Amino acid sequence: MSKSAERRRGELAWAFYDVANSAFATTVMAAFFPVFLKQYWAADLPATESTFLLGVTSSSAALLALVLCPILGSVSDAGRLKKPLLALCALVGIAMTAGLYWVRPGQHATALWLYGFGNVAFLAGMVLYDALLPAVTVPARYERLSSLGVGLGYLGGGSLFAFNVLMASHPRWFGLADATTAVRVSFLLVAAWWLVFTLPLLLVVREPQTRRAAGFAALTSGLRQLRTTFAHIRQLKVVMLFLMAYWLYIDGVDTIVLMAVDYGMAIGFGSDGLMLALLVTQAVGVPATLLYGRLGERWGARPAILFGLLIYAGLVAWASTMTEPWEFYGIAGGVGLVQGGVQALSRALYARIIPQDKAGEFFGFMNLLGKFAAVLGPVLVGTVSRLTGEPRLSLLTLLLLFAGGAWLLFKVDVREGERRAAEL
Numbered sequence: 001m002s003k004s005a006e007r008r009r010g011e012l013a014w015a016f017y018d019v020a021n022s023a024f025a026t027t028v029m030a031a032f033f034p035v036f037l038k039q040y041w042a043a044d045l046p047a048t049e050s051t052f053l054l055g056v057t058s059s060s061a062a063l064l065a066l067v068l069c070p071i072l073g074s075v076s077d078a079g080r081l082k083k084p085l086l087a088l089c090a091l092v093g094i095a096m097t098a099g100l101y102w103v104r105p106g107q108h109a110t111a112l113w114l115y116g117f118g119n120v121a122f123l124a125g126m127v128l129y130d131a132l133l134p135a136v137t138v139p140a141r142y143e144r145l146s147s148l149g150v151g152l153g154y155l156g157g158g159s160l161f162a163f164n165v166l167m168a169s170h171p172r173w174f175g176l177a178d179a180t181t182a183v184r185v186s187f188l189l190v191a192a193w194w195l196v197f198t199l200p201l202l203l204v205v206r207e208p209q210t211r212r213a214a215g216f217a218a219l220t221s222g223l224r225q226l227r228t229t230f231a232h233i234r235q236l237k238v239v240m241l242f243l244m245a246y247w248l249y250i251d252g253v254d255t256i257v258l259m260a261v262d263y264g265m266a267i268g269f270g271s272d273g274l275m276l277a278l279l280v281t282q283a284v285g286v287p288a289t290l291l292y293g294r295l296g297e298r299w300g301a302r303p304a305i306l307f308g309l310l311i312y313a314g315l316v317a318w319a320s321t322m323t324e325p326w327e328f329y330g331i332a333g334g335v336g337l338v339q340g341g342v343q344a345l346s347r348a349l350y351a352r353i354i355p356q357d358k359a360g361e362f363f364g365f366m367n368l369l370g371k372f373a374a375v376l377g378p379v380l381v382g383t384v385s386r387l388t389g390e391p392r393l394s395l396l397t398l399l400l401l402f403a404g405g406a407w408l409l410f411k412v413d414v415r416e417g418e419r420r421a422a423e424l
Contacts, residue, residue, distance in 0.1 A: 007137065011145050013204035014136045017129050018149035020090070020197035022157030023190045024097060024122055027164050031278050032183050033100075033115055040180060042108035050108070057112045061119035068124050082128045082135075082207055089125035090198045093118050098191035101184045129201075131363040133351050136205055142348040143301055147293025150340040151286055158282025160193050165275050238353055238417030241408060243366060246346060249309055249405025252316070252398040253342060256335065277332035284336030292341025301349035302414055308338035308345075309406045316398045353417030 034054060042050045072085055096118030103111045137145045164186040167174050171182040295304045315334045322328060354362040 010136045010205050011141070011148075013200035014129075014132060015145065015149040015152050016197050016200045017086075018153030019156030020194045020201075021093070021122055021125060021129075022153035023160045023193040024093060024118065025153075026157040026161045026278070026282065027186055027190050028097060028100075028115070029119070029122075031161065031275060032164070032168075032186060033111075035275075036183055037108060037111060040105055040183075041103060041111040042106075044106065045108070053108070053112060057116045058119065061116040062123065064120050065123035068120070072124055072127055082132055083202055083205065086125055086128040086132075087198070087202055089121045089128065090194060093121035093125065094191045094194050096121065097187055097194065100187040127363055130347055130366070132201075132205060132207070133347065135207055139352060142351050143296035143345060144293045146348040146351075147289050147296065147341065147344040150344040151289040151293070154282050154285035154289060154336075154340055156193075156197065158279065158286065160189065161282060162279055164189065165279065168275075236353070236417065236420050238413055238420060239350075239362070242350060242353065242412045242417070245405045245408035245412065246350075246366065247405075248401045248408065249305075249312075249342075250346065252312060252401040252405070253339065255398060256312075256316075256339075277328050280329055280332040281336040281339070284333050285340045288337045289340030289344060292338075292345060295341070296345045296348060300414065301345040301352075302409060302412060305342055305345050305349070306406055306409060308342040309402050309409075311338045312342070313399055313402045316395060316402070320395045349412075349414065352414060353420075355422075 037054060038050045042053065045053075096114045099114045100111060103114065133142065133146065164182075167176070167186065168179045168182040171177065171179055174182070176182045176185065292304060292308075295307075311334060315331050318327065318334075319331050322331065350363070350366055
């Protein structure tokens with residue numbers, strides 16, 4: 001097999017992990033868990049209370065991931081352990097997701113614990129997955145491959161989500177007693193899907209052949225490296241500026257993903273319509289993310305991300321005033337246009353301005369800031385909603401995050417970042 005064919009085989013295997021974990025992000029995080037929490041596990045609680053619990057659980061999971069991400073990144077670099085640690089994260093997430101099947105009505109605490117640890121595994125696994133990007137392709141293909149991964153994630157995760165929605169809408173077609181049983185079975189299907197589509201990466205992708213520490217030596221070496229990463233980032237001012245921008249705008253992006261369905265239910269929309277809106281996001285997201293990869297190659301990643309943040313700000317303003325269900329569909333389509341592109345091109349831009357041989361530790365810090373933002377966003381929305389009784393007011397706080405992130409990103413000099421990364 002030629003080197004080019006081998007590289008493309010590795011690229012595709014890497015991208016399939018986006019297919020694997022996108023099922024959790026779509027079916028569990030964005031859709032069924034918030035609805036099932038309100039209507040099944042916590043049906044005896046007020047809607048504002050379940051919103052608060054969901055926000056606190058999401059933020060707590062992000063806080064734990066915040067602590068783990070830079071450590072995992074540094075240890076994976078020191079011990080060439082990205083694939084083994086990614087496999088561990090995937091298995092934990094799979095087990096937690098499958099466990100939701102057995103949670104009974106009223107057991108909202110158990111459901112939240114399983115969801116929280118599944119969330120931690122999902123977030124930590126993304127650090128290791130992102131850090132493998134420089135290992136599977138060349139810099140000229142970062143934008144396209146990163147967008148391919150997110151686009152395939154939309155296609156795969158959206159396809160399973162559509163099947164799960166059909167199963168919940170017509171359970172008897174599938175030999176199931178009712179919609180409740182169908183949703184519980186969906187958690188098992190997500191777990192199986194996550195497992196199957198993780199295998200290509202584990203079997204095909206190769207980590208760079210670097211000196212490998214083993215066992216405790218990998219841990220101690222990784223922790224020592226973690227200390228030096230602070231010094232490296234301080235030397236790379238372009239990286240610092242990007243991370244500050246990313247910290248702000250990805251907070252808005254992640255909060256919309258985590259809280260959109262809960263927000264729709266809180267202002268009176270039905271769960272069936274909200275599921276359809278999420279399908280719209282997935283359907284639009286597949287071609288839009290692939291197009292974003294091309295725009296990133298033509299315009300550069302930074303201008304394309306700024307364009308996406310401008311659209312996000314407009315969508316948030318619209319969502320704060322909407323009153324009709326059709327508006328939720330329109331906003332869902334708008335999110336689909338830019339969500340995957342902003343995520344994919346952020347990953348690609350960051351890969352350009354960091355040292356490739358330290359990808360694990362640097363992506364660990366990128367995800368640290370992203371998860372620190374996710375600690376604040378959901379709990380802020382949930383708390384403001386609880387204190388004021390007005391979900392629309394809490395949503396408007398996201399405008400500050402998008403505006404601040406865009407302003408800082410505008411100041412990022414990508415060429416200077418590439419030059420400094422090559423020198424380090």
